[in-house]
Amino acid sequence: MLLNWMQLLQDKNFILYSNINEGSVMMMKRKLSTVGSFVMIGAMLAACSGPPQSAPPETTPASGENMDDIEIIPEEGAELVVWGNGDEHGEWAEYVAEKFTEEYGIPVILEEVSHTEAPGILQTDGPAGLGADVFTAPHDHVGNMDAAGLLIENFFPEYYKENFMDAAILGTSLDDTLFGYPYAVENTALYYNKDLVDSAPETFEELLELSKDFTDTRSDHYGIMFPPDDFYFVYAFLGGYGGYVFGNDNTDPSEIGLNNEGSVQAGEFLREVKEASLPLNSEDITSDIIGTLFNEDQVMFRISGPWDVAPHTEAGVNFGVAPFPTLSNGEYPTNFSGIISYFVNAYTDYPDAAALYAQFATSEEMLEKRFEMTSQLPPHTALLESEVVLSDPILSGFLEQAQYSQPMPNISEMEVVWGPMADALTSIWNTDRDIQEILDSSVNQIEESIEAQNN
Numbered sequence: 001m002l003l004n005w006m007q008l009l010q011d012k013n014f015i016l017y018s019n020i021n022e023g024s025v026m027m028m029k030r031k032l033s034t035v036g037s038f039v040m041i042g043a044m045l046a047a048c049s050g051p052p053q054s055a056p057p058e059t060t061p062a063s064g065e066n067m068d069d070i071e072i073i074p075e076e077g078a079e080l081v082v083w084g085n086g087d088e089h090g091e092w093a094e095y096v097a098e099k100f101t102e103e104y105g106i107p108v109i110l111e112e113v114s115h116t117e118a119p120g121i122l123q124t125d126g127p128a129g130l131g132a133d134v135f136t137a138p139h140d141h142v143g144n145m146d147a148a149g150l151l152i153e154n155f156f157p158e159y160y161k162e163n164f165m166d167a168a169i170l171g172t173s174l175d176d177t178l179f180g181y182p183y184a185v186e187n188t189a190l191y192y193n194k195d196l197v198d199s200a201p202e203t204f205e206e207l208l209e210l211s212k213d214f215t216d217t218r219s220d221h222y223g224i225m226f227p228p229d230d231f232y233f234v235y236a237f238l239g240g241y242g243g244y245v246f247g248n249d250n251t252d253p254s255e256i257g258l259n260n261e262g263s264v265q266a267g268e269f270l271r272e273v274k275e276a277s278l279p280l281n282s283e284d285i286t287s288d289i290i291g292t293l294f295n296e297d298q299v300m301f302r303i304s305g306p307w308d309v310a311p312h313t314e315a316g317v318n319f320g321v322a323p324f325p326t327l328s329n330g331e332y333p334t335n336f337s338g339i340i341s342y343f344v345n346a347y348t349d350y351p352d353a354a355a356l357y358a359q360f361a362t363s364e365e366m367l368e369k370r371f372e373m374t375s376q377l378p379p380h381t382a383l384l385e386s387e388v389v390l391s392d393p394i395l396s397g398f399l400e401q402a403q404y405s406q407p408m409p410n411i412s413e414m415e416v417v418w419g420p421m422a423d424a425l426t427s428i429w430n431t432d433r434d435i436q437e438i439l440d441s442s443v444n445q446i447e448e449s450i451e452a453q454n455n
Contacts, residue, residue, distance in 0.1 A: 321397030
């Protein structure tokens with residue numbers, strides 16, 4: 001079965017996820033990391049001072065051709081600043097930077113800027129010459145970053161199309177132009193506590209029945225938990241009942257399906273979940289609270305992504321991961337998912353060296369090392385089909401749910417969807433207002449924002 005799932009990962013109709021309903025950009029905390037014998041120590045480098053002086057090479061590798069057949073010559077005196085996440089992801093980045101410096105003699109400075117914050121920071125830092133040469137970002141920011149002139153296209157599009165998931169290529173492309181160098185794939189699935197339930201239920205009807213018997217608000221025991229006001233998590237139910245964000249596979253913002261009959265039915269389902277298992281206001285159901293209660297065997301099921309595997313494992317929870325149960329219409333929830341990728345800053349002084357670094361970091365060898373260090377699924381097809389990935393019972397649960405996942409839209413209009421939908425979901429969960437009226441109001445706000453954005 002898992003090999004069949006891997007074939008589905010090549011399907012152009014879905015993309016595996018990224019995080020991410022994010023709020024305003026927080027104050028950036030930068031951490032300088034010295035890497036290898038060539039890494040510069042001292043004052044932070046300004047990555048650039050103007051627009052790129054060179055374009056991607058006209059010749060790209062033919063389909064299936066080895067990357068070694070294409071030679072990129074770094075600019076003389078090139079020095080790179082690279083932004084990325086911390087913790088074990090930062091440890092992997094240090095490993096990559098050290099190996100890159102050893103091979104090419106190019107100094108690299110790593111700065112800790114999370115992939116969710118980098119696009120917003122670059123809006124000002126890029127043109128000012130303060131941004132990184134290479135940075136990480138979720139795929140759903142591609143539209144905004146391209147509109148802001150922040151991206152140089154991938155130098156090796158044919159190689160990546162041949163060797164990476166179609167979904168990863170689609171997610172980091174815009175108008176058939178590939179911008180990203182993908183390095184991780186994520187999507188949500190159902191966590192279940194094996195000490196509280198023998199196996200994951202096949203239907204949500206069964207799950208809610210189990211939840212009713214387990215839920216006890218006086219002792220903080222709940223059947224299933226997820227952030228009910230977070231559109232990233234809740235979209236799974238809207239999509240499963242027939243709702244959608246934009247028309248034409250999320251590329252046409254003139255058509256919005258977030259207040260159609262299926263979306264209303266999803267709102268009714270949310271209220272069923274609240275009554276059966278989660279009789280709290282949405283502000284009392286945060287990810288931190290959910291994680292703590294799951295660690296203490298006080299939650300039977302939770303919805304989350306692979307980023308919570310390590311915390312629950314370290315806490316000693318006996319858990320499994322499975323695809324979502326089917327809904328009352330017999331369909332599986334269609335959750336958001338996405339790609340995390342390296343991108344080259346259009347304002348870098350060293351586009352060739354930066355592209356070479358992004359390619360080096362997303363090589364099969366470096367992504368295999370990343371999987372060993374982070375357990376994060378790589379988008380390289382050779383690695384996704386490897387026994388080390390397919391034999392992992394936790395990761396296989398995410399892979400199985402991936403066949404039902406839908407790509408987070410990456411067009412710039414998606415930016416104005418998060419806020420109104422969070423407000424709508426809060427009203428649906430916390431009040432008894434008419435669901436159709438709530439969603440109509442939200443869609444009207446989204447349409448007005450898109451109109452203003454385009455004028």
